[in-house]
Amino acid sequence: MNKSDSERMANFLEELGYETTEEKYKADLVIINTCGVRQLAEDRIYGFVPRIKKENPKVKIVITGCLSGRTDVQRRMNDYVDLWLLTKDMTKLAEFLNKADKRELPDSYLKIKPKYDSTFSALVPIGNGCDNFCTYCVVPHARGREVYRPAEDIINEVKELVGKGYKEIILIAQNVNSYESIINYELSITNKGNGRKINKKINFAELIRLVNDIPGNFWIRFATSHPKDMSDELIKALAECEKACHHIHLPVQAGDDEILARMNRKYTVEHCGLSWRKQKAVRRISEVGQRGKFRYDIHRQIQPTARYGCAENERRRFQAGEEKSRIGFD
Numbered sequence: 223m224n225k226s227d228s229e230r231m232a233n234f235l236e237e238l239g240y241e242t243t244e245e246k247y248k249a250d251l252v253i254i255n256t257c258g259v260r261q262l263a264e265d266r267i268y269g270f271v272p273r274i275k276k277e278n279p280k281v282k283i284v285i286t287g288c289l290s291g292r293t294d295v296q297r298r299m300n301d302y303v304d305l306w307l308l309t310k311d312m313t314k315l316a317e318f319l320n321k322a323d324k325r326e327l328p329d330s331y332l333k334i335k336p337k338y339d340s341t342f343s344a345l346v347p348i349g350n351g352c353d354n355f356c357t358y359c360v361v362p363h364a365r366g367r368e369v370y371r372p373a374e375d376i377i378n379e380v381k382e383l384v385g386k387g388y389k390e391i392i393l394i395a396q397n398v399n400s401y402e403s404i405i406n407y408e409l410s411i412t413n414k415g416n417g418r419k420i421n422k423k424i425n426f427a428e429l430i431r432l433v434n435d436i437p438g439n440f441w442i443r444f445a446t447s448h449p450k451d452m453s454d455e456l457i458k459a460l461a462e463c464e465k466a467c468h469h470i471h472l473p474v475q476a477g478d479d480e481i482l483a484r485m486n487r488k489y490t491v492e493h494c495g496l497s498w499r500k501q502k503a504v505r506r507i508s509e510v511g512q513r514g515k516f517r518y519d520i521h522r523q524i525q526p527t528a529r530y531g532c533a534e535n536e537r538r539r540f541q542a543g544e545e546k547s548r549i550g551f552d
């Protein structure tokens with residue numbers, strides 16, 4: 223998500239007359255899009271920011287991303303930072319840089335066109351923020367509550383990308399599968415519907431179907447899914463949409479109900495797919511959809527979680543690799 227936000231920010235700055243430079247110690251403006259999930263990423267700004275200011279005292283430094291709303295970080299770095307900018311307030315950059323005059327600014331930063339990093343694969347945000355408040359996570363505090371992009375905007379962006387030859391469309395949000403939007407939309411934009419208009423609330427499964435209907439040869443991927451919102455309707459849509467990749471990434475986080483409850487994950491091990499019932503359902507959908515192979519892989523972490531307490535820790539997870547068993551079938 224941060225990468226995609228940076229793509230939007232890059233284009234916004236170009237529209238304001240700025241150019242990118244590799245010379246970070248000579249730039250007029252340095253924007254650091256921070257991550258607060260891992261301590262190492264946070265620690266890096268404590269060395270990097272003062273060094274930039276020391277080398278180039280005239281530089282303007284903006285901190286955005288997860289750390290921008292953290293008061294402890296602000297207290298520590300205030301002497302070096304010119305603007306603390308929440309990601310959703312990206313358009314405030316224009317005012318900060320005295321470039322807001324006579325400029326029509328979008329009401330949502332997701333309406334800013336991105337400067338895509340790749341010519342093959344594009345990240346397409348479908349929303350921002352999170353309502354789940356897992357106990358270990360900064361995202362709802364840093365990004366705010368869930369806000370979803372209108373389906374029309376998403377379809378139009380994907381259509382434009384496919385027209386330019388992009389082959390991989392990755393729909394992204396903190397929780398893609400809690401997507402919800404009112405759609406008021408003419409289906410002739412896809413290759414189905416014969417100009418029929420619809421006006422209704424749609425969920426992520428229906429969004430996948432709409433993106434799948436856009437003419438062209440491309441793959442659909444998405445990240446990240448919350449296990450509690452991984453519905454049978456979505457699995458069915460993935461099985462039936464020929465452009466959707468045969469891959470579901472589910473951050474199960476822990477394989478123990480008590481730890482899941484302490485993480486405030488709002489599902490149990492049984493729910494998130496370790497049950498044979500769910501696996502059989504996927505196999506059945508795969509057969510009905512005649513799609514060849516459809517994989518549903520679950521990383522089971524019951525033992526490492528019980529031993530180490532938190533499956534998020536990369537190092538410990540690596541150590542626990544041998545204890546991890548993989549449930550999967552074709």
Ligand code: SF4
Nearest residue numbers: 352354355356359361
């Ligand atoms: S669902 Fe994901 S983004 Fe939201 S609070 Fe939990 S870990 Fe963070």
